[in-house]
Amino acid sequence: MSDRLLPIKPLSVEAFAPFGQVITTDGAHHYPINAGMTERYHDLARVELGGVHPRPLISIFRGQPYPLPLDLRMVERHPLGSQAFYPLADTEWLVIVAEDKAGLPVRIRAFRPARGQGVNIAMNTWHGVLTPLGSPADFLVVDRGGEGNNLEEHVFDRPWRIVG
Numbered sequence: 748m749s750d751r752l753l754p755i756k757p758l759s760v761e762a763f764a765p766f767g768q769v770i771t772t773d774g775a776h777h778y779p780i781n782a783g784m785t786e787r788y789h790d791l792a793r794v795e796l797g798g799v800h801p802r803p804l805i806s807i808f809r810g811q812p813y814p815l816p817l818d819l820r821m822v823e824r825h826p827l828g829s830q831a832f833y834p835l836a837d838t839e840w841l842v843i844v845a846e847d848k849a850g851l852p853v854r855i856r857a858f859r860p861a862r863g864q865g866v867n868i869a870m871n872t873w874h875g876v877l878t879p880l881g882s883p884a885d886f887l888v889v890d891r892g893g894e895g896n897n898l899e900e901h902v903f904d905r906p907w908r909i910v911g
């Protein structure tokens with residue numbers, strides 16, 4: 748039983764700003780295209796592609812749900828690129844991120860996105876892996892491909908318990 752508890756907060760643009768961007772149409776710059784038949788919500792997040800011969804990847808992650816309370820044992824980061832997740836259906840899920848201090852994750856946060864929200868996790872930002880809740884869910888993922896190692900993991904000596 749972990750003695751370190753982590754509350755879940757609602758995801759907001761402001762709270763997530765140190766970790767990347769919230770992908771949402773709320774407040775986004777948008778304009779009509781295709782003779783007015785389509786509205787473009789433009790340039791919602793900053794895709795970062797670093798390292799050697801980088802290229803953007805578009806994938807679908809079919810995530811299995813995690814139970815709450817959840818014992819978080821590991822966070823990871825991608826030193827060579829950002830990673831965006833957008834749910835393809837109305838899904839309960841968590842976004843777990845942390846600040847970095849001397850190469851270690853600190854001040855961990857757990858956010859619960861609202862319907863219509865996704866995230867773009869900035870390059871080299873500590874985060875938990877994709878964490879659906881309640882039922883399996885598909886997410887569109889945009890991240891970085893190319894040469895080099897783009898994954899660093901940190902295993903906590905004591906897990907953090909994320910409570911509902």
Ligand SMILES: NC(=O)N[C@@H](O)C(=O)O
Pocket residue numbers: 823830874875876877
């Ligand atoms: N490893 C991988 O592709 N997925 C993780 O990066 C994740 O953030 O879920």
Ligand code: NI
Pocket residue numbers: 823825830874875876
């Ligand atoms: Ni990741």
